[in-house]
Amino acid sequence: MHATGDPFRLGLEFFSARKDVSHAMMRQIKAVLIDLSGTLHIDNTKIPGAVEALEKLRACGVPLRFVTNTTKESLSVLHGRLTALGFRLERREVFSSLAAARRLVERRQLRPLLLLQPEALEDFDGVNTEKPDAVLVGLAPDKFNYETLTEAFRLVLDGAALIAVHKARYYRRPDGLALGPGPFVAALEYATGRRAEAVGKPECEFFHSALAELGCRPEEAVMIGDDVQQDVGGAQEAGLAGLLVRTGKYRPGDEATISPPPWHVADAFPEAVEHVLRQLELQRSGSVERAEGRPGADQ
Numbered sequence: 001m002h003a004t005g006d007p008f009r010l011g012l013e014f015f016s017a018r019k020d021v022s023h024a025m026m027r028q029i030k031a032v033l034i035d036l037s038g039t040l041h042i043d044n045t046k047i048p049g050a051v052e053a054l055e056k057l058r059a060c061g062v063p064l065r066f067v068t069n070t071t072k073e074s075l076s077v078l079h080g081r082l083t084a085l086g087f088r089l090e091r092r093e094v095f096s097s098l099a100a101a102r103r104l105v106e107r108r109q110l111r112p113l114l115l116l117q118p119e120a121l122e123d124f125d126g127v128n129t130e131k132p133d134a135v136l137v138g139l140a141p142d143k144f145n146y147e148t149l150t151e152a153f154r155l156v157l158d159g160a161a162l163i164a165v166h167k168a169r170y171y172r173r174p175d176g177l178a179l180g181p182g183p184f185v186a187a188l189e190y191a192t193g194r195r196a197e198a199v200g201k202p203e204c205e206f207f208h209s210a211l212a213e214l215g216c217r218p219e220e221a222v223m224i225g226d227d228v229q230q231d232v233g234g235a236q237e238a239g240l241a242g243l244l245v246r247t248g249k250y251r252p253g254d255e256a257t258i259s260p261p262p263w264h265v266a267d268a269f270p271e272a273v274e275h276v277l278r279q280l281e282l283q284r285s286g287s288v289e290r291a292e293g294r295p296g297a298d299q
């Protein structure tokens with residue numbers, strides 16, 4: 001019996017259809033989304049071969065967006081860091097969770113208490129922060145102290161909106177893994193009994209907004225990243241194909257922690273680009289259908 005109109009049943013059907021899209025080889029790759037930290041660079045160190053690989057990807061003409069959850073520095077600071085490392089990218093190509101958070105704040109006309117690092121505040125220039133009616137949490141090591149978190153806790157308890165730029169549990173910095181904003185958002189959620197609204201990866205809307213700028217449908221796009229949950233799992237939930245790289249925050253066995261598994265796993269960004277270029281070559285030569293039928297071709 002087809003349970004037309006049954007939201008639960010329809011949800012299941014949508015979910016299984018979505019799985020099929022991300023698990024099968026795509027018919028067309030029309031856009032590539034690329035994570036930054038851990039995928040192209042770690043702080044001021046670039047992933048070996050990443051600058052050259054990005055140039056190769058650009059040379060094939062496929063539209064790109066750099067989708068980042070980096071919240072500890074503004075877009076201009078981040079852009080300056082990447083260009084200093086030798087990456088060629090334009091500011092308009094960076095789709096950041098901070099910018100998405102600002103759009104949300106403006107749309108809802110909120111006055112946020114900004115738990116952000118000083119380097120990130122530039123992206124909120126002009127936003128009214130007097131008498132806060134919202135708490136916006138990014139990665140803010142300087143703000144994650146008892147008094148500031150208590151101020152945020154009191155605001156949320158009194159009805160302020162709780163917004164997480166994203167909820168990453170941890171990230172990679174040069175001296176090892178370090179706590180992300182997620183544990184601090186979780187502390188506020190636990191203390192207040194409220195649930196934060198998240199903006200960046202792995203939210204479907206975030207991926208879809210990035211693709212909307214490119215006029216591309218989710219099933220025509222690939223997301224490359226080092227975070228199996230946020231980059232790959234999130235992208236695949238949103239209908240894209242997820243390509244995991246074994247750099248940055250990657251830990252052995254990560255690929256087995258999501259279902260369906262990543263569309264592809266590569267040692268690093270250069271190998272990921274090679275895989276995408278091979279698929280583009282197949283689709284240009286009209287051989288995609290054969291590639292689709294080859295068991296294990298994409299694993």
Ligand SMILES: [Mg+2]
Nearest residue numbers: 035037038226
């Ligand atoms: Mg990353």
